[in-house]
Ligand code: ADP
């Protein structure tokens with residue numbers, strides 16, 4: 526369902542350009558669970574952004590369900606992200622002016638669901654926050670905000686979910702809860718999961734691990 530072919534990315538750097546990803550190739554099937562690991566600066570976040578269609582690659586291709594993301598315009602990529610892709614960030618990135626309930630509900634409304642309110646309530650209950658729907662992000666702890674972010678990411682039932690160091694700002698107990706939620710939702714909905722992490726315990730839960738160093742794949746446990 527997700528393929529990268531000779532994927533590369535360069536950022537402009539002064540007058541020159543900085544190659545941060547080089548010749549990345551792999552393929553994921555529906556329901557796969559991939560961990561991407563590697564030192565800071567090795568290109569993990571850049572890779573995730575390309576895979577999720579947030580950015581366009583400077584070389585090569587990303588195919589999501591056979592669609593070449595780089596060939597799509599900004600609007601088409603945004604539409605594809607809304608319908609197929611979920612994203613969880615290290616820093617939660619909830620909308621501060623919306624309640625927990627609204628943060629989960631709004632993406633479903635944008636996707637045209639007419640039962641968005643009920644589904645948002647059910648998802649918040651699923652992540653243990655059924656009683657906190659009326660609270661704003663600033664009234665929630667980091668662990669609670671990340672659980673809302675998990676509920677939001679799964680709300681539109683994406684085919685693929687990307688998470689960039691989702692436990693990086695959480696203590697061990699909250700990190701475990703968030704991981705347990707992501708993996709159980711991965712199994713429940715058959716969502717493909719792509720997780721960037723520093724945490725080797727977390728990476729060990731994945732069925733496959735790709736290790737990056739200096740923008741290249743140095744090992745791939747499924748290769
Ligand atoms: P990781 O997530 O593994 O820490 P990143 O993908 O964030 O790595 O960064 C890879 C490299 O690209 C780093 O050297 C970083 O400084 C550089 N980089 C990331 N974003 C940009 C940007 N917008 N402009 C220029 N360089 C960037």
Ligand code: MG
Nearest residue numbers: 569570571689
């Ligand atoms: Mg990063």
